[in-house]
Amino acid sequence: MRVPxxxxxxxxxxxxxxxxxxxxxxxxxxxGPGAAIRLLQRGLSLLGPVAADRPDRLEIRVRILVSxxxxxxxxxxxxxxxxxxxxxxxxxxxxPGGEVRRELGFIVVLQRALVMMRVGRLDESLALYNTVxxxxxxxxxxxxxxxxRTLVNRAWLQLQKTNPDGAHRDLVDALDLAVEHGxxxxxxxxxxxxxxxxxxLGDIPEALRHYEQAASIFVTEGPGxxxxxxxxxxxxxxxxxxxxxxxxxxxxxxxxxxGNGAVHVVAEAEVARAGxxxxxxxxxxxxxxxxxxxxxxxxxxxxxxxxIAELTRLRADAMKMLADREKRPSAxxxxxxxxxxxxxAGLGLxxxxxxxxxxxxxxxxxxxxxxxxxxxxxxxSKPRQTTPIDHRMQLRLCRAELAVASHRPRSALAQARAGLxxxxxxxxxxxxxxxxxxxxxxxxxLGKLALTLVLKKARRSGAGAKSLFAWLERTRAQxxxxxxxxxxxxxxxxxxxxxxxxxxGTIQARRLSGEPVGKLEERYDRLQQEAxxxxxYTSQWGRxxxxxxxxxxxxxxxxxxLVSLMGYRDTLYAVVVDRxxxxxxxxxxxxxxxxxxxxxxxxxxxxxxxxxxxPLVEVVTGSARRRADKLDKxxxxxxxxxxxxxxxxxxxxxxxxxLPWGALPSLQGHPVSIxxxxxxxxxxxxxxxxxPVLLAGGPGVPGSVGEVRNLRTVYPNARLVDGKDATSDTVxxxxxxxxxxxxxxxxxxxPANALFSRLELVDGPLYAHETAxxxxxxxxxxxxxxxxxMSHIRPGEEALGFAGTLxxxxxxxxxxxxxxxxxxxxxxxxxxxxxxxxxxxxxxLALAEATAADPLRRPFLCLGAG
Numbered sequence: 112m113r114v115p116x117x118x119x120x121x122x123x124x125x126x127x128x129x130x131x132x133x134x135x136x137x138x139x140x141x142x143g144p145g146a147a148i149r150l151l152q153r154g155l156s157l158l159g160p161v162a163a164d165r166p167d168r169l170e171i172r173v174r175i176l177v178s179x180x181x182x183x184x185x186x187x188x189x190x191x192x193x194x195x196x197x198x199x200x201x202x203x204x205x206x207p208g209g210e211v212r213r214e215l216g217f218i219v220v221l222q223r224a225l226v227m228m229r230v231g232r233l234d235e236s237l238a239l240y241n242t243v244x245x246x247x248x249x250x251x252x253x254x255x256x257x258x259x260r261t262l263v264n265r266a267w268l269q270l271q272k273t274n275p276d277g278a279h280r281d282l283v284d285a286l287d288l289a290v291e292h293g294x295x296x297x298x299x300x301x302x303x304x305x306x307x308x309x310x311x312l313g314d315i316p317e318a319l320r321h322y323e324q325a326a327s328i329f330v331t332e333g334p335g336x337x338x339x340x341x342x343x344x345x346x347x348x349x350x351x352x353x354x355x356x357x358x359x360x361x362x363x364x365x366x367x368x369x370g371n372g373a374v375h376v377v378a379e380a381e382v383a384r385a386g387x388x389x390x391x392x393x394x395x396x397x398x399x400x401x402x403x404x405x406x407x408x409x410x411x412x413x414x415x416x417x418x419i420a421e422l423t424r425l426r427a428d429a430m431k432m433l434a435d436r437e438k439r440p441s442a443x444x445x446x447x448x449x450x451x452x453x454x455x456a457g458l459g460l461x462x463x464x465x466x467x468x469x470x471x472x473x474x475x476x477x478x479x480x481x482x483x484x485x486x487x488x489x490x491x492s493k494p495r496q497t498t499p500i501d502h503r504m505q506l507r508l509c510r511a512e513l514a515v516a517s518h519r520p521r522s523a524l525a526q527a528r529a530g531l532x533x534x535x536x537x538x539x540x541x542x543x544x545x546x547x548x549x550x551x552x553x554x555x556x557l558g559k560l561a562l563t564l565v566l567k568k569a570r571r572s573g574a575g576a577k578s579l580f581a582w583l584e585r586t587r588a589q590x591x592x593x594x595x596x597x598x599x600x601x602x603x604x605x606x607x608x609x610x611x612x613x614x615x616g617t618i619q620a621r622r623l624s625g626e627p628v629g630k631l632e633e634r635y636d637r638l639q640q641e642a643x644x645x646x647x648y649t650s651q652w653g654r655x656x657x658x659x660x661x662x663x664x665x666x667x668x669x670x671x672x673l674v675s676l677m678g679y680r681d682t683l684y685a686v687v688v689d690r691x692x693x694x695x696x697x698x699x700x701x702x703x704x705x706x707x708x709x710x711x712x713x714x715x716x717x718x719x720x721x722x723x724x725x726p727l728v729e730v731v732t733g734s735a736r737r738r739a740d741k742l743d744k745x746x747x748x749x750x751x752x753x754x755x756x757x758x759x760x761x762x763x764x765x766x767x768x769x770l771p772w773g774a775l776p777s778l779q780g781h782p783v784s785i786x787x788x789x790x791x792x793x794x795x796x797x798x799x800x801x802x803p804v805l806l807a808g809g810p811g812v813p814g815s816v817g818e819v820r821n822l823r824t825v826y827p828n829a830r831l832v833d834g835k836d837a838t839s840d841t842v843x844x845x846x847x848x849x850x851x852x853x854x855x856x857x858x859x860x861x862p863a864n865a866l867f868s869r870l871e872l873v874d875g876p877l878y879a880h881e882t883a884x885x886x887x888x889x890x891x892x893x894x895x896x897x898x899x900x901m902s903h904i905r906p907g908e909e910a911l912g913f914a915g916t917l918x919x920x921x922x923x924x925x926x927x928x929x930x931x932x933x934x935x936x937x938x939x940x941x942x943x944x945x946x947x948x949x950x951x952x953x954x955x956l957a958l959a960e961a962t963a964a965d966p967l968r969r970p971f972l973c974l975g976a977g
Contacts, residue, residue, distance in 0.1 A: 125167045128154040132175050135182075145186055145372035151179040166206055173203045173215050177222045185375055189230040189412045196223050214254065217243055221261055228268050229375065231415030233459070237272070240265040256297075259288040263301055270307050272459065273497050278308050296336075299328030303340055310347045311497050315541060318347045323644055338364040338371075342380050344644065349383065350499060351541065352552030354390035356643070361387065378407035378416065385423045389430055390552060397427035415458050421451055422467050429470040433477065440478055445471040449487060462502050465491045469505045473512060481516045488513065500537045504530055504553045511560055520564050527561035530554065531585055538589065539655050548911060551589060558586030566679055569695045576693040577661050580686045583675050584658050584790055587762075591791035591919055592656045607642040611635060611867075612839060612875030619871075639867055642880070659790040665691050667793050668760075674750055675762040675789060683746070683764075688789075689753065699745030705766040707745070711738040712769055712930055715970050719931035735774070735967050743775040751777035758782040758955050758977055760792055768910055769929045771970040773962050780963035782955035784924075784977030787910050791918065795976035798923040800890035802850035807842050808833035809856025809872045818855050818895070818938050825949045826851075839877040842870075848887040853945065855895035855937075860912055868913040870894070879916040888920045891954060894927035895941050914974050924954045924975040936968040944971075953977055 135150035154175045158168055176199035184192025200219050206212040224239035244265065247258040262285035269278035282305050289298040306321030322344045329337045341364040348357035361384040368377045381404035388397035401424035408417035425448055432440040448471035455464035468491050475484035488510070494503050507530030514523035534554040541550055565582050569575035614635045618628045664673065665688060673688040676698075683698040698704070714735035718728065750759070761772060761783060772783045786792035804826040808819040819833050830849075832841055837856075846852055857871040866883075869876030882888065894914065914925040926944070928937070940961050947957035955977025962969040 124157055125171055128157050128168075128171045128175065131157070132171065132178065135175075135178055147182045148179065148186060151175050151182065155179075166211065169202055169206050170211055170215065173199050173206075173219070176202065177215075177218055180222055181226060184226045184229060185411070186372065188410075189226060192226045193223070196226070210253070214257070217247065217254065217257060221257075221264070225264055228264065228271070230411070230413050231458070233268060233272055237265070237268055240268065255288055255292055256294065259285050259292070259294060259297055262288070263297070263304060266304055267307070270304070270311055273311065273461070273495075275308055275311055275497060278304075278311075282308060295328060296332050299325045299332065300336060302328070303336065303343065306340075306347070307343060310343070310350065313350070313497075313500065313537065313540070315347050315351050319344060319644065322347070338367045338373075339376060342368075342376065342383060345380075345387070346383050349386050349390065350501070352390070352550050354387045354552070358384065358387040358391065359640070374407055375411060375413070375416075378404040378420070381407075382416075382420050382423050385427065389423075389427055392434070394427045394431040394434075398424055401427060415460070418451065418455055418458060419460065419463060422455065422463055425451060425467070426470055429474055433473060440474045442478070445474045445478070445480075445483075445487075448474070452490075461492055461495075462498055465498075466502055466505065469502075469509050472509045476509075476512050476516050479516070481513065484509075484513055484516070500534065500550075501553050503533060504557055507533070508557050508560065511557065515560070515564065520568075523564060524561055527557050528585075530557045531561075535589070535655070554586070558582075562586065562677065563679065566677070566684065566695075570697075576686050576695040579677075579695065580664075580675060580688065580693055580789075581661050583677060583686065583762075584661075584788055587788050589658075589788075591787050591794065592658065594656060594921070604642060607638055608878060608881065611638045611642060611878075614638065614875075615869075616875035643866070656790075656794060659793045661688075661693065664688060664789045664793060667796055671758045671760060672750075672754060673760040673762070673789060673792070676764050676767065678764050685750065687750065696749060698749070704742065704745050707738050707741050708767055708770045711735060711742065711771070711774070714738060715771060715774075715930040715967060718968055719933050719936075721933040721935045732967060739771075739774045739967075740776060742770070743777050747772070747775045747777045751781070754781065756781075758784065758953070760784045760786055760789075760977070762786055762788055762792075765910070771929060771966065772972065773959060774966040774970065779966055780959050782953065782959045782973075782977055784955045784973045784975065786975060787915070787918070792976060795918065795923045798890060798921065798976070800848075800850050800887060800923070802848045802887070802889070804829035805842075805845045805849040805852040805854075805889070806831050806833075807837055807845065807852070807854050807856070809837050809854075809870065811857055811871065818941065819853065821942070822853060822945055825945045835873055837872050838874045839872050839881070840874075842872055842877055843881055843885070846882070846889055846892075847885045849889040851891040851893075851948070852889040853893045853895065853941070855941070858894065858913065866911060866916060868916075870913065879911075879913040882913075882917050883920045885920055888917060888922045890923045891948075892917055892922050892925045892927075893941065893944065894925065895937050918975050922975065924973060924977065926954060926958055926971055926973050928971050930970040932970065933968060936965065940965075940969040940971060 131150045131154035135147040135154070155172070158172050158175075176195050180192040180195035180199065183195060196219060199222075203212060203215045203219060206215070220239055220243055224236045224243075227233075227236035227239070240261065244258070244261055247254050247261060251258055262281045266278040266281035266285065269275070269281060282301055286298065286301045286305070288294075289301055302321050303325035306318045306325065308318075309315075309321060310318035322340050326337055326340045329340065341360050345357040345360040345364070348354075348360065361380055365377060365380045365384065368380060381400040385397040385400040385404070388394070388400065401420050405417050405420035405424065408414075408420055425444065428444055429440075429448065432438070432444065448467045452464045452467035452471070455467060468487050472484045472488045472491075475481070475487065491506060491509075494506065507526050511523040511526035511530070514520070514526060531554050534550065534557075537553075538550040561582050562579070565575055565579045569579050614631055618631045618635065621628050621631070659667075668688060670690070675686045675688070677684050677686070678701045681701050683701045683704055685696045685698055687694050687696055714731055718731045718735060723731075759778070759781065763770065763785060768785070772778050772785070773781075784792070786795070806819040806822050806826065806829045819831060823829060823831060830845055832845055842854070854870060858869065859871070860868045866878070866880040868879045892914075914927045917925050932940075943961035943964075944957055947960055948954065952960070955973045958971055958973045958977075962971055
């Protein structure tokens with residue numbers, strides 16, 4: 112009788128230790144190294160102080176020690192990690208020969224390379240990778256997963272060493288292996304690294320595309336690496352000059368990273384967040400974050416990253432000193448920056464060393480130590496392909512400031528001209544409207560320096576106003592030079608926007624019924640953030656047009672007058688272009704003008720509601736008139752003397768975009784158009800679209816249906832969209848190709864995310880973001896809704912909002928309100944306006960005549976070409 116075979120004896124200790132190891136690896140991939148250490152130590156305790164010479168126990172002990180090495184290097188110190196790896200190798204050598212021992216040999220060496228990489232010993236790490244990878248390639252069939260992971264790690268190392276070609280080769284090979292073998296989480300990590308690669312080369316839209324692809328994988332497969340993706344997205348946004356957006360990303364990611372115990376990554380995120388704070392001018396926060404990060408890196412023995420954090424900390428100090436023009440910078444800080452530059456160069460951090468030297472150079476120039484500044488600037492290496500744009504602009508700025516200090520203004524202007532041209536080339540590669548706008552932040556100081564030089568010459572000699580005008584055009588509202596590319600519909604973005612619309616509609620319905628909406632608002636905010644991320648690379652913006660030359664502007668103006676405003680220190684100036692002449696006019700005190708304009712805006716908001724008590728109307732009207740009179744004396748009275756009945760085009764500065772110019776006595780009833788730049792006006796002036804008229808009325812506006820239907824008597828052939836038919840899809844479709852569109856609906860300006868300013872329709876909002884998809888935007892748009900002519904102003908006077916997006920997308924003229932408007936006042940103004948438009952009156956004059964009867968309660972502006 113045959114004795115049945117007995118099943119193999121399963122070592123319960125090995126099984127339990129293996130389970131603890133599995134859970135620890137999951138915790139580590141979730142960026143919880145502290146939890147991983149606890150689980151791994153339990154596994155070692157279970158196996159005993161010295162594993163028996165059974166191969167299964169020795170194998171699991173080696174694997175636990177290897178994982179523990181990475182976690183302890185992350186949490187405690189690199190030395191602890193290397194000690195664990197030494198112990199793992201001694202244990203491995205006790206295994207009998209064979210495949211297991213051989214594979215574990217690869218794993219121990221590769222983990223040592225990984226720990227070296229994380230603590231900044233990059234050359235040693237690369238040498239180990241280069242030794243092991245060829246052996247793995249020769250045995251790809253047996254070690255495909257290990258090879259894929261190793262290629263990813265070496266690619267990350269290549270990026271750290273700024274070897275983008277080598278990194279890209281490794282990443283492409285790794286991605287092919289991951290897709291072929293179905294390693295989905297690993298595919299996400301590879302796409303994440305492809306984003307890092309694109310960011311290193313300055314291709315921000317491509318980087319953001321890869322990051323979002325990686326994020327979508329991590330959301331589906333497990334969110335462990337999602338905070339890391341958000342960290343690198345934030346770094347890309349900083350490169351694009353979008354400090355606010357980067358700060359929001361990091362403020363979400365840092366608490367999650369801190370909760371998971373990822374000390375090193377938290378410190379990296381703090382450095383990035385400090386960079387965002389510097390761009391926003393919050394030097395105190397930047398210094399606090401950089402100091403915290405530096406302490407964390409020093410505790411972990413990562414001198415490389417500690418020096419990067421120190422650079423960020425000293426950069427915050429330098430920017431604070433440079434911002435205070437009344438004080439001479441300290442003598443110590445330039446020396447500390449120069450010393451730091453030497454240490455950074457010794458670590459192979461070429462660009463960071465250059466940045467430290469350039470901040471020291473700027474401080475030395477401010478201290479009138481030009482010889483020392485020249486000597487230090489000579490040590491800054493020439494930019495490479497991978498040098499970030501902010502470093503390139505800083506180098507141009509240093510050269511320009513040194514030229515000014517050496518009394519070589521022409522050389523300074525040449526550096527500014529070349530720098531802004533270089534920045535323009537970077538801007539041309541950007542994707543969505545947000546990125547195109549944000550890039551201006553990096554050229555802001557360079558542009559101000561050039562404007563200051565030319566303004567001083569114009570003030571001193573009375574000449575140079577034409578040159579100043581040309582420089583103003585080079586430095587402001589560049590986004591309006593770009594002609595949108597043909598629309599590429601993105602299904603994911605469309606789904607997000609549709610869900611946002613649905614959630615917004617639900618919020619409004621529940622508010623009306625008194626139900627809580629907190630969770631819905633959180634969901635809406637998350638969707639908006641996700642849609643914004645998608646828009647960075649799915650809504651391409653391209654085909655730049657040249658800046659309009661002064662003579663071209665003169666030719667297009669004809670008999671019109673153009674006034675381009677600029678602030679310099681405490682004074683508002685204007686360059687007036689009138690019948691071929693350029694002259695500089697000193698207006699009034701800048702801070703007083705801005706504050707009075709803000710107060711007037713608040714008065715108009717208070718005056719807006721219908722049926723206000725008469726005594727309140729009288730008080731608020733009196734206050735608004737006094738402020739309008741004051742602004743008239745400070746700004747427009749001197750400009751209006753030579754206007755006669757000619758149209759005035761105003762290019763404002765940011766704080767004056769929301770000024771109701773028609774309420775100022777000298778301009779009451781006078782045709783005024785507001786343009787982001789003279790170039791934007793010239794571009795808009797040349798647009799024509801002879802399509803049909805659209806009349807659309809949204810819900811919840813008293814008399815809206817009657818208003819749009821009454822306009823049918825003015826436009827008998829117009830397309831009417833109102834009532835239940837006024838959905839976002841219907842209105843958006845009807846806008847495409849129309850010649851003139853009148854939209855009456857509630858609206859909201861979103862200053863924190865201007866592309867999601869909205870017009871409320873039957874099924875929810877129509878967003879500014881969506882109007883950028885129009886193939887043929889309407890030539891003229893009238894927004895009979897509150898605040899939709901408002902703009903969020905970014906560096907470089909880049910104005911974004913509902914009206915601004917329409918203008919950037921190709922509309923010629925947009926008429927909208929820059930404050931709250933009562934329903935009755937709006938309806939009366941619109942009726943007057945359209946009677947004049949239909950009779951052939953130009954939009955700026957038609958609006959001036961329609962608002963002249965009650966300019967304080969009809970705060971509409973004509974934007975674009977009037």
